[in-house]
Amino acid sequence: MIPEPILLMGGTGAIGRLSARALRAVYPDLPLLIGGRDLLKSREVADEIGQAEGVVIDPRAEDLGLGDRKVRAVAVFYADERLAGLRFAQDRRLPHLSISSGVYEIAPEVATYMHSPSAAAMVLGYEWLVGATTIGALVCAKAYAKIHEITIGALVDEQDGGGPAVAEDFERLSQMMPAALTRRDGSYVWRSNDDARAEFHAIDGTRIEAAGFSSIDVAGLAAATGASNVQFNIATGISSSRRRGEPKSTEIIIELAGEDHDGHPLRTRHAVFHPGGAAQLTALGVSMILERLAGLDGNAPTPAGLYFPFQVIDHATYLSRLQAEGGSIVPLDAERAGPN
Structure with a gap:
């Protein structure tokens, strides 16, 4: 049949x-x-x-x-x-x-x-790249008993156009959403102007200037984790792979802060990476x-x-297929404070 x-x-x-x-x-x-x-x-x-x-x-x-x-x-x-x-x-x-x-x-x-x-x-x-950001963040969140802050930095390679429909979406969203939905100290606020300026470090450590972006990831991650501070920032530039002389890629930097399962402060950075770019x-x-x-x-x-x-x-199946396509969740660094 x-x-x-x-x-x-x-x-x-x-x-x-x-x-x-x-x-x-x-x-x-x-x-x-x-x-x-x-x-x-x-x-x-x-x-x-x-x-x-x-x-x-x-x-x-x-x-x-x-x-x-x-x-x-x-x-x-x-x-x-x-x-x-x-x-x-x-x-x-x-x-x-x-x-x-x-x-x-x-x-x-x-x-x-x-x-x-x-x-x-x-x-x-x-969600940014239809689940890549939230699944990546929730996988990384397993190391935490409590999460206080989630900061997402999405780097889109300037050669990663994605087609006319994607360009139309970005133009429409940038015109209609000059402010960025953000959770701050437990309240939902809108960042704009200087408050929406941000920066993050790419996989290779390069400092990237970014701007706040209204992604539904903010609401989804806040609801799923209880984090009182959640923000999403986006930038267009040169991806880490292209700076190494390789083809374009896409990367999503995930920064988490909170407490580990022993009650100690913990701060981690990971990146969701895909060698084919945002569209793939x-x-x-x-x-x-x-x-x-x-x-x-x-x-x-x-x-x-x-x-x-x-x-x-x-989530486990997603990670398996991501790896099969050459992508991964890359650990970048972590800060852990043990008992005195």
Whole structure:
């Protein structure tokens, strides 16, 4: 029996293609629908991926122009202002993943979920690189009994464009979010102007000037760890690998401070690293979420609910696949104060 396909809306873009390839690498017989605005382009990408069909998406139609054909799950790779993909998924009780909205744009999606909370699983995939930051931080957090501070520094290589859709997302978010959502002393505040200026050190120790960024990672990590201080900063520049004369990469610096399991102060720095850049790390998270939403791994599909990516993906499996792609969580340094 041929399984129902997964619909990739915006599957012709850079992230969509990489996500399709990531799914194909693990599930060679999984059928995919590559949805886009241009049928010829959709079919070209489908032929490239294999075991896939190119379709045109009509965001104004309740059925997206797909008629009554069956679909297993829906992933959206662009800013879906009409919530066309979510409406389609909710009407058919299908799991849904969207990765392009900013933290200020989630209200319509949350409202849709609240109206039909038992329809299907819905993942707010707006974490930086779709789970890479939060999973990395939570893995590193295992060394702590209490976490007081989490500081994230995302370095995007200036050669790591990610495609037109990614560029549109960044332009939209930078215009709409001049201030950065931050948790400070237990309160949520918005950093702006000089308060939003920041710096961090890359994997190779280079000092990087950065700026505050409103990522939903702040809210997710604060809720998961109880940390009273959480901030996210981002910078564009030269990645550590390229400074060594190697190809571009992406790196996420994770700084934690708190108490270890013996009650002693502890401060650590790690980096999530991927040699393929931000797009490939994003595709890893997308493919693993879709795997779980649809139950492709042989386990029960993710039940109805509203989720962060880190709640859906198995962390150990994520680390294993990250390493298989040449990535890793790199320990940088730590400060531990023992008993006097």
